[in-house]
Amino acid sequence: MRGHRHEFRGADAPADVLSMGGSTAMAASASPQFQPVPALPREADHQDTIPSGELLFRIRDLVLATVLVVALAPLFALIALAIKLDSSGPVFFRQQRGGLGGKAFTCLKFRSMHVLEDGPEVRCAERKDKRVTRIGHFLRRSSLDELPQLFNVLHGDMSLVGPRPHALAHDREYARTIPSYTERFRVKPGMTGLAQILDLRGEVNDDIKITGRVAADVHYVERRSLMLDFVIMAMTPIMLVFCRSAY
Numbered sequence: 324m325r326g327h328r329h330e331f332r333g334a335d336a337p338a339d340v341l342s343m344g345g346s347t348a349m350a351a352s353a354s355p356q357f358q359p360v361p362a363l364p365r366e367a368d369h370q371d372t373i374p375s376g377e378l379l380f381r382i383r384d385l386v387l388a389t390v391l392v393v394a395l396a397p398l399f400a401l402i403a404l405a406i407k408l409d410s411s412g413p414v415f416f417r418q419q420r421g422g423l424g425g426k427a428f429t430c431l432k433f434r435s436m437h438v439l440e441d442g443p444e445v446r447c448a449e450r451k452d453k454r455v456t457r458i459g460h461f462l463r464r465s466s467l468d469e470l471p472q473l474f475n476v477l478h479g480d481m482s483l484v485g486p487r488p489h490a491l492a493h494d495r496e497y498a499r500t501i502p503s504y505t506e507r508f509r510v511k512p513g514m515t516g517l518a519q520i521l522d523l524r525g526e527v528n529d530d531i532k533i534t535g536r537v538a539a540d541v542h543y544v545e546r547r548s549l550m551l552d553f554v555i556m557a558m559t560p561i562m563l564v565f566c567r568s569a570y
Contacts, residue, residue, distance in 0.1 A: 379549060380482060380549070380552075381479075383483070383549065383552075384476050384477075384482050384483050385476075385477065387483060388473045388476040388477050388483065389477065391473055392473050392474070392477070395470065395473075398467075398470075399470065399471075402433055402458075402462065402467060402470075403433075405458045406433060406434055406456075406458055409456050409457050409458040409459075410437060410456045410457075410458075412434055412437070412439070413434055413439075414433065414434060415431055415432065415433065415434060415471055416431070416432045416433065416434040416435070416436070416439060416468075417429050417430070417431060417432075417439075418430050418432070418490055419490070419491050420488035420489060420490055420491065420494075420512070421488055421489060421491055421494040421508065421512070422480050422481070422488060422508075422511060422512055423480075423508060423510065423511045423512075424508055425494070425505065425508045427491055428475070428480040428481075428488075429480075430472065430475060430480075430481075430488055431471035431472055431474055431475055432468045432469060432471055432472065433462055433467065433468040433470065433471060434456075434459070434468075435455055435456060435458070435459030435460075435462045435463050435468045436452075436454040436455050436456060436459055437454055437455075437456060438454050465563065466563055469514055472514050473514070476514065480511070480512075481511055481512050481513060481514060482510070482511040482512070482513045482514075483513060483514055483515070483552070483556065484513040484514070484515055484516060484551075484552040484555050484556060485510050485511050485512050485513025485516055485543070486507040486510070486512055486513065486516050486518070486540035486543065486544070487512060487513065487515075487516055487518065487519065487524070488512035497533060497537070501533065501534060501537050503537055503538075503541050504537055506540070506541045506544055507537065507540045507541070507544065509544050510543075510544055510547060515555060515556065515559040516539075516540065516543060516555065517539045517540065517542060517543040517551075517555060518535075518536045518539035518540055518543075519555075519559065519562065520555055520558040520559060520562045521539055522562060523535050523536040523539050524536070543555075
C-alpha cells in the first residue's frame with residue numbers, strides 16, 4: 324500500500340473462481356468483517372490438546388522444521404552476518420500477522436529493508452523499492468528472508484503449508500472487501516502455499532491479484548490433505564527458480 328487504500332470488489336461482487344486442471348473452486352462466502360471464526364480450534368492459544376485431525380500435520384511440521392533448522396544453521400549464520408555487514412539494524416524483522424482463527428502472532432523474517440513497518444498502515448514492497456537493502460534484494464528474490472519462520476512453525480503459530488500470513492493492517496482491509504477472506508483463518512498460515520506455487524504472490528496493487536490469491540487459499544483450505552501439502556512442498560523450490568513476482 325502506498326499511503327492510500329486500494330478499493331476492491333465488495334460483498335455484492337461475484338464469488339471468486341479458481342480453475343485448476345479442469346476443476347473449479349468457488350471461494351465460499353463469509354462475513355466481510357475481520358473477526359476470528361468462532362468454531363475454530365484455537366491451537367494458536369497453545370492449548371494442551373491438538374484435534375486428532377491435525378495431529379499428523381503437527382507431527383510432520385515438528386519433524387521437518389527441526390531437520391531444516393539443524394541443516395540450515397550454517398546458512399542462517401551467513402545470512403545474519405551479511406545483513407549486519409550490509410546495513411545497520413537488527414538481523415530479524417518482526418511483524419504482527421493474522422494466524423489461526425484470526426489471532427495475531429509475531430511473524431519472523433530476516434530483515435530485508437531499512438525500515439521496520441508494523442502498525443495500522445503497512446506499505447507493501449514494490450519494484451525497485453528504495454527501502455530494500457542490497458542484501459535484501461537477494462533475500463526477497465530467493466525467499467530466503469522467510470527461513471526464520473521455521474521457528475514460528477516449531478512454536479506452533481504457523482505450518483509448513485497454508486495460506487501466507489498478511490500484516491494485520493492488510494487483513495483488516497481485505498476482510499472488509501472480500502467476502503471469502505476469513506476462510507483463510509480456518510487453518511494455520513504457512514511458509515508456502517497453493518497461491519505461492521501458482522505464482523499468486525508479490526505486490527498487491529489491484530483487485531484481481533488479491534482475489535486470485537484468496538481464491539487459491541480457499542481452494543486449499545477446502546481440500547487440505549497431507550498429499551496436497553506434499554505436492555505444494557515439492558513444487559515450491561521449482562517455483563522459486565522461475566518466479567518473477569517476488570521483489
